[in-house]
Amino acid sequence: MKLKDYMMGLGTGIVIGIIASQAASKMNFNRSAELVLSDIKKSFKEEGPIDGSWIYMSPEPFQKEAISLHVYKGGISRVKNGELEQFEFAADAKTGTVVDLVKV
Structure with a gap:
């Protein structure tokens, strides 16, 4: 009887683990x-x-050519060779990879 209870508990744990991992991958x-x-x-x-930086805290939809994803938008400013440079960027919300960088 104890082996049967152990096997049922093990089976239940495996099933719950599989369901939880599938649910997590869909999130x-x-x-x-x-x-x-x-x-x-x-x-x-x-x-x-760098002199300053900013980022919007909530992701926004982004479309460029065939790429469609959610990005964080932000900017960076710095002084280089005595001149102020400002950049705006869009970074993939899932990976953090910069997908667009524009010098303003």
């Missing part, structure tokens, strides 16, 4: 906007100091 998990901005700032800091 939409985004990286936090703060982490995305931090990664972008690190990339810019490799070329020199």
Whole structure:
């Protein structure tokens, strides 16, 4: 009887695990906007100091050619060679990858 109870518990645990993993894979998990901005700032800091940065905290739909996804939009400013440079970016909300960068 104890082996039967153990096997039923093990089977139930496996089934619940499979259902939970399938449900988690269907959910939409985004990286936090703060982490995305931090990664972008690190990339810019490799070329020199930055003056300021900003990011919208909620993802927005983005369409460019055949690409359609949700992005965080933001910007970075820095002084390079004595001149102010400003950039606006769009970064994929799931991965943090910059998909669009424009010098303003």
